[in-house]
Amino acid sequence: MAQGSHQIQSQQQIQTLSPQQILVVKLLELPAVELEDRIRAEILENPALEEGQEEGAAEDSLDKNDLDEDSLISSSEDYSLGDYLTEDDIPDYKLQESSRSREGRAEDIPFSEVTSFYEILKEQLGELNLTDQQQELAEYLIGSLDDDGLLRKSLYNISDELAIYAGVEASESALEEVLKIIQDFDPAGIGARSLQECLLIQIKRKDDSPIRQTEFNIIDRCYDDFTRKHWDKIMQRLNLSEEKFNEALQEITKLNPRPGSSLGETIGRNLQQIVPDFIVDTYDDGTITLNLNNRNVPELRMNRGFSEMLEEHTKNKANQSKDSKNAMLFLKQKMDAAQGFIEAVKQRQNTLVTTMQAIIDLQHSFFLEGDESLLRPMILKDVADRTGLDISTISRVSNSKYVQTNYGIFSLKYFFGEGFTTEDGEEMSSREIRRILKDHIDNENKKKPLTDDELTEILNKEGFPIARRTVAKYRQQLNIPVARLRK
The missing domain is CATH 1.10.10 (Arc Repressor Mutant, subunit A)
Incomplete structure (x- = not known):
């Protein structure tokens, strides 16, 4: 007797994004230069969208209330001409900097x-x-x-x-x-998911030889012992003489644990100009102003000719042929897309300003003085809590964006860093701890360099209660080798 099949019904909650939300997310990731290219491509693709500002229209300022996701355009087939032909619903706004006096300034960036x-x-x-x-x-x-x-x-x-x-x-x-x-x-090593995998990828790229196989065995089979510098255990396990082990170890120390950083250094002659996404000015009276640097981004508006054609088709809606209905549907779809794109750009602008203003507020002392030691510990969640935005949104804004200040140009990632509280209750950033750690290493006895354990003990005595693994992590971030290799 054949067994009947059983169907099981279950509910799953799945988060999905609308096409409009996906567009906003993609625009949010773009720096200023790429945004300009993206907008020009959209203008070419959608005839309902055009570059320029309506005659007599006043320059619009960014209004956070206009950018609520609930107000995004519906693509429903039910529509009225009022959706397109009122001044409020044909958003032509200025994407340039708000102050005319700033025009041309971003051309001259000494960085x-x-x-x-x-x-x-x-x-x-x-x-x-x-x-x-x-x-x-x-x-x-x-x-x-x-x-x-x-x-x-x-x-x-x-x-x-x-x-x-x-x-x-x-x-x-x-x-x-x-x-x-x-x-x-x-x-070699790019895309590795761990330091071990990074080293193994580099070793595999080498020409085949006995020493290459020894290197591979050390990292592949004895990696934990290698990180703990248990040389005797490795030699015993792999049955290596001290001479062969030292030869392999010397080759391993030539491998690059940070292949991404080295790539940037090897092509230093190929320079590119950084175009900041934000311009922050600090004045003597303590005032800090923030402006978006969109001087080359085109202004956008709906194509008035499309609006007039849609109006004409709508007047004769009762007696339309199939071709006329298709033409009207085409016009509506293009105008929906154009208006949706304009709203997405507006939302991008406002989200960027909101995020950057929160960073300025949280790092207020730095923007006043320009002193790196004044940077306070700050993580993505701090900015998200202050703005009410999602952490993933803050991450997208911070990625590949730069800000021009009175003290130079900085990546937004520069302002983020871990922190901890000292024994005296003082909050310090990891950047400051790395500086103190580097000072100790710079001033150590070069014949007897400080080990990570000794550095941990010194920092703990100075009131910085951090673990040895944290010291090792900060040392690696500073590209400083272990004590044995600093002799």
């Missing part, structure tokens, strides 16, 4: 930076013949790499991010496959 490894990786990506999905996943993975070139997010989390924020379904196995492609890029 340049080496081409980032993100751009170099994307160039290498462009040389491959990938499917559209592989291309999209690869670009997302490259954007998820840390500054040192390593991937510290799990593929499981990245899969969730893609589904929630980009509307892209990608399994961990699909991401793994694309990640392997990225790990073949130069320099």
Whole structure:
């Protein structure tokens, strides 16, 4: 007797984003230069959108109340001409800086930076013949790499991010496959998910030889002992003579634990100008002003000709042919898309200003004085709590954005850092602790360098209750080798 099949019904709560929300998210990630390109591409693609400002229209200021997600355009087929033909609903606004006196200032920026490894990786990506999905996943993975070139997010989390924020379904196995492609890029070690994997990738790239195999065995089979410098255990386990072990160890120390950083250094001659997304001015009376740097971003408005054509079609709605109805539907779709794009740009502008203002408020002392030691501990959640925005939104705003101040140009990531409280109850940033740690190492006895344990003890006595692993992490962030290699 055949068994009947059973159907099980269950409820699942799945977070999905509307096309309008996805557009806002994508625009939010773009720095000023890329936003200009994106807007010009949209103008070319959508005839209902055009560049320019209506004659006699006053310059609009950004109004946070206009940007509520609930007010975004509906794509319903029921519509009236009032949706497009009133002055309020044809948003033509000025995306330029609010002050005319600032015009031209951003041209003269005394700062340049080496081409980032993100751009170099994307160039290498462009040389491959990938499917559209592989291309999209690869670009997302490259954007998820840390500054040192390593991937510290799990593929499981990245899969969730893609589904929630980009509307892209990608399994961990699909991401793994694309990640392997990225790990073949130069320099060796890019895209590794741990320091161990980073070193193994570099060793595999070497020409085959006995010493290469020894290096591989040390990192692959004895990595924990290697990190703890238990040399005797490694030699015993792998049956190595001291001479062969030292030879392999010498080669391992030549490997690069931060391949992303090294890539930027090796192409230092290829300079590019940094265009700041924000301009912050500090005046003698303590006033701090914030402006968006959108001087090259085109102004946008709805195409009045499209509005007039839609009005004409609507007047004859009762006697329309099939072709006329299709034409009216086309006009409406294009005008919906144009108005939605304008609203998305407005929302991007307002979110950027809101986030940057929160950063200024939280790091007020730094923006007044320009002293790095005045930077307070600040994480994404601090800014999210202050603005009421989601942490993922703050992360997107902070990524690849720069601010011009009286003291130079800084990446927004510069203002974020961990912190802790000293024994005296003073709140200090990890940046300040790294500075103190570097001072101790700079002043150590070079014949007998301080070990991480000794540095931990010194810092603890000075009132900084941090663990040895934290000292080791900060030392690595400063690109300072272990004590044995500093002799």
